[in-house]
Amino acid sequence: MSYATTVLPTHVSPSVVTLVIPCKPEYVAVARLAVLGIAGRIPWSSDEVEDLRLAVGEVCADAIERASIHETETVAGVCIELVAVISTESLTIDIRDHVPPPPFEPEKAAKHEPLPYGLHDRQEVSDALITELVDSFERSHEMGGTVVRLVKRLPDGFQP
Amino acid sequence: LNLHIDTNDSEKGTLTFNVSGEVDVFSSTELKDALEHAIHQGSTKIILCMSGVEYIDSTGLGVLINAMKAAKEKEGVLIIVSPSPRVVRLFDLTGVTSLFTICDTLEDANQSEATSTK
Numbered sequence: 001m002s003y004a005t006t007v008l009p010t011h012v013s014p015s016v017v018t019l020v021i022p023c024k025p026e027y028v029a030v031a032r033l034a035v036l037g038i039a040g041r042i043p044w045s046s047d048e049v050e051d052l053r054l055a056v057g058e059v060c061a062d063a064i065e066r067a068s069i070h071e072t073e074t075v076a077g078v079c080i081e082l083v084a085v086i087s088t089e090s091l092t093i094d095i096r097d098h099v100p101p102p103p104f105e106p107e108k109a110a111k112h113e114p115l116p117y118g119l120h121d122r123q124e125v126s127d128a129l130i131t132e133l134v135d136s137f138e139r140s141h142e143m144g145g146t147v148v149r150l151v152k153r154l155p156d157g158f159q160p
Numbered sequence: 161l162n163l164h165i166d167t168n169d170s171e172k173g174t175l176t177f178n179v180s181g182e183v184d185v186f187s188s189t190e191l192k193d194a195l196e197h198a199i200h201q202g203s204t205k206i207i208l209c210m211s212g213v214e215y216i217d218s219t220g221l222g223v224l225i226n227a228m229k230a231a232k233e234k235e236g237v238l239i240i241v242s243p244s245p246r247v248v249r250l251f252d253l254t255g256v257t258s259l260f261t262i263c264d265t266l267e268d269a270n271q272s273e274a275t276s277t278k
Contacts, residue, residue: 025185025186054217057185057215061217061219122219122222129218
């Protein structure tokens with residue numbers, strides 16, 4: 001598997017950062033730390049940087065939650081790949097996991113308790129949250145996994 | 161970078177947690193267990209001081225909501241004190257601010273009623 005060739009946009013002269021972490025809860029902080037370093041190069045406010053860290057953390061948490069539905073053997077060695085590209089207009093972060101779709105086992109899928117007060121489940125809350133945190137948020141499913149693209153526009157006049 | 165939880169059993173039925181650090185998909189289980197244990201042990205007034213929380217995600221939010229619900233089922237209350245800007249931001253973005261009892265100071269929280277009114 002070649003991580004470096006994963007979902008790299010071709011229309012930019014890119015400043016590219018790639019990171020691969022195990023699909024495990026204890027590594028999400030590493031992804032957030034990387035985002036801090038990348039976004040710290042851009043003249044955003046600390047709140048904007050924190051918002052982006054939260055968005056990336058939410059996407060990683062979603063992958064980990066989906067992985068938790070599977071048997072351990074099924075997701076052993078599964079990674080989350082992050083590719084951050086700073087172009088002249090935006091910071092794009094693609095986050096790809098290779099977590100298979102959930103098995104059709106309703107009793108296992110149902111073990112995640114729904115949240116009360118109309119918040120149907122964590123992913124619904126998470127998706128609504130991410131939509132507020134970045135300028136663009138897309139999710140697609142391919143090759144037995146999920147790819148999420150987060151885009152945040154750069155401040156006017158910023159040269160990467 | 162990790163979550164830190166200190167507890168203070170200030171008076172009968174009241175348990176104060178000082179939560180700091182990061183409440184995320186990794187660490188939220190620790191907070192969940194601590195809150196569930198407190199409720200199970202009969203604490204009817206749980207005070208969560210959250211000024212030192214530097215990061216919280218939807219997993220952490222779920223823990224808070226479920227703990228608040230569990231406390232209410234026991235006719236108790238969960239009070240959040242001095243939430244950090246990141247906690248406030250998450251509450252605002254997800255529209256859950258009104259669900260929680262929030263106090264500016266620990267003194268205010270200690271003086272509020274132990275029974276949920278919401």
